[in-house]
Amino acid sequence: MTLAEKILARASGVPYVKPGDVVEPRVDLAMSHENAALVLHQFHEIFKGLAFEPQLWDPSKVAIIFDHRVPAESPKTASNQKRVREFASWQAISKFHDIRGDTGGICHQVLPENGYVRPGQVVVGTDSHTTSHGALGALAFGIGATEMASVWSLGRALNVEVPATIKVVVSGKFKPFVGPKDLILHLIGKITAQGANFKVLEFHGPTIRTMSTSGRLVLCNMSVEAGATAGIVPADAETARYLKEEAGVTEALDLVSPDADATYEAVIEIDASGLEPQIACPHTVDNVKPITAVAGKPIHQVVIGSCTNGRLDDLEVAAKIIRGKKVSSGTRMLVFPASGRIYRQALGKGYLGAFVQAGAVVMNPGCGPCLGVHEGALGDGEVALSTTNRNFKGRMGNPNSEVYLCSPAVAAASALKGVITDPREDH
Amino acid sequence: MQVTLTLANDISTDIIYPGRFMATVLPSETPQFAFADDLAFNGRLKAKEVPAGSVIVAGQNFGCGSSREQAVSCLKGHDLVIVAKSFARIFLQNAVNLGLRVVVCPGIEAVEGDKLEIGATLVRNLRSGKEFPVIALPPSRQSIIDAGGLIAFTRQRLMQLKKAV
Numbered sequence: 083m084t085l086a087e088k089i090l091a092r093a094s095g096v097p098y099v100k101p102g103d104v105v106e107p108r109v110d111l112a113m114s115h116e117n118a119a120l121v122l123h124q125f126h127e128i129f130k131g132l133a134f135e136p137q138l139w140d141p142s143k144v145a146i147i148f149d150h151r152v153p154a155e156s157p158k159t160a161s162n163q164k165r166v167r168e169f170a171s172w173q174a175i176s177k178f179h180d181i182r183g184d185t186g187g188i189c190h191q192v193l194p195e196n197g198y199v200r201p202g203q204v205v206v207g208t209d210s211h212t213t214s215h216g217a218l219g220a221l222a223f224g225i226g227a228t229e230m231a232s233v234w235s236l237g238r239a240l241n242v243e244v245p246a247t248i249k250v251v252v253s254g255k256f257k258p259f260v261g262p263k264d265l266i267l268h269l270i271g272k273i274t275a276q277g278a279n280f281k282v283l284e285f286h287g288p289t290i291r292t293m294s295t296s297g298r299l300v301l302c303n304m305s306v307e308a309g310a311t312a313g314i315v316p317a318d319a320e321t322a323r324y325l326k327e328e329a330g331v332t333e334a335l336d337l338v339s340p341d342a343d344a345t346y347e348a349v350i351e352i353d354a355s356g357l358e359p360q361i362a363c364p365h366t367v368d369n370v371k372p373i374t375a376v377a378g379k380p381i382h383q384v385v386i387g388s389c390t391n392g393r394l395d396d397l398e399v400a401a402k403i404i405r406g407k408k409v410s411s412g413t414r415m416l417v418f419p420a421s422g423r424i425y426r427q428a429l430g431k432g433y434l435g436a437f438v439q440a441g442a443v444v445m446n447p448g449c450g451p452c453l454g455v456h457e458g459a460l461g462d463g464e465v466a467l468s469t470t471n472r473n474f475k476g477r478m479g480n481p482n483s484e485v486y487l488c489s490p491a492v493a494a495a496s497a498l499k500g501v502i503t504d505p506r507e508d509h
Numbered sequence: 510m511q512v513t514l515t516l517a518n519d520i521s522t523d524i525i526y527p528g529r530f531m532a533t534v535l536p537s538e539t540p541q542f543a544f545a546d547d548l549a550f551n552g553r554l555k556a557k558e559v560p561a562g563s564v565i566v567a568g569q570n571f572g573c574g575s576s577r578e579q580a581v582s583c584l585k586g587h588d589l590v591i592v593a594k595s596f597a598r599i600f601l602q603n604a605v606n607l608g609l610r611v612v613v614c615p616g617i618e619a620v621e622g623d624k625l626e627i628g629a630t631l632v633r634n635l636r637s638g639k640e641f642p643v644i645a646l647p648p649s650r651q652s653i654i655d656a657g658g659l660i661a662f663t664r665q666r667l668m669q670l671k672k673a674v
Contacts, residue, residue, distance in 0.1 A: 104649040120534035128663050158532045210576045226578040226603035232663040241649040276570040453528040474521040481546040
């Protein structure tokens, strides 16, 4: 069995599954953010008229993290957050992360860095980028709010069709200023935005084995942009290191692997050493071009952050490029660390100071402008270059604007010039 | 059933329900923001010029992107039917869960104003006379629709569990 099949079989209490089988896996972790307000509404709908009170199947397996609109931008959001906060308190949800500088952050960073996600788990989240958590060898996929209400009630995901798996084998060493973001953009460009729809991307090869968990999070995070149900990296020594050293996990881990004779629907091989920095051009994530094709394009806003590229190594790369220089006049640069922990680490290492001195605006951890709901909206006709994960029309809050996606290195080098810039030019 | 709108491939949930309206969550309130950035179509919806049962015909990968359920509830609120060449996974599952009628029809050809006859196995375009095969939803999804949506399906399961205890 592939890794996804193996995890689903175990969680469903059956010895074997194959693609197309329908199973009801036990859920190990059920994550929501602000949309817990809708989950809560649907949860109460399920119990309406029944003879028993609404009750979470297991509050210790429910996580709620405020990140999409923090601090609240409107009374409506604040009231939704208040309702969810009261529910979390009533149900004693310990994995509730409120708007705080110490324990808050983006859900897809808070979950791994607190050790909530473990290899072999089934993780569901009311967010499409829940695929991120496959980086730790878990099967993690996005669901809607009503499906989450069902999981809250039963502790199982109902009628899950076992997806087929595509094996992605990556070899070769990245060139300087090329990394995981360029790799996943290249893959999405190659297989298209629907190339993995209803399927799992399972990542293998020497490049993946030597990649940090932070880099693996980038790959799994954006797997959904190829339509994938999940992206997954088989757990290994690096997974164990991350969970022990960075997430403080002390329990024994079950580093579950796919079987050697697993059946894959397709195998895709990529040589990472041949990659240039990649850019996803408007308005689809699969409209990917090498940087040479778009270099020189004027940009009005640069965004560094998000669940895709707001981690310490991302900020480090950007800070090294920015330090001692100035953001081009006419270009705004916004930086959003992915969590309070990363914010403090970046502060301690001087990265945030370097950004501010260069003229960037460092914002509080959260989803920020990524999905156009909170701050950093674009004006008519403006162009953004962003390390986030989507460039759909209207994504940054204005349908009359454009979003280009790139790595932190490209974003930082471009902020200095005010045009899309190859970071290899001057560094 | 009349085609009220035709769309290209890869229509994202940001087009169907822009992120800036996501603080609105209740199915009773989301329909006003359906296709909010398409001022003409949103205007027709709000003016009640689109009768219940009208059809949106879309290309491949309809509903790609976010898991936001508002993208389904806003269309359901107008009683629209979506016929697409293919759907993105989470959107399709949300549609099944909430009871938005979705039809997978890989070869569909239609323009606005066409009348379609939608059956279990075929969509017939009454203007062109052409017929296009429908890919039936798998039993795992159809059983949720047959139960009246995921809320009803989950309630049934909860009551079975309580009886078993």
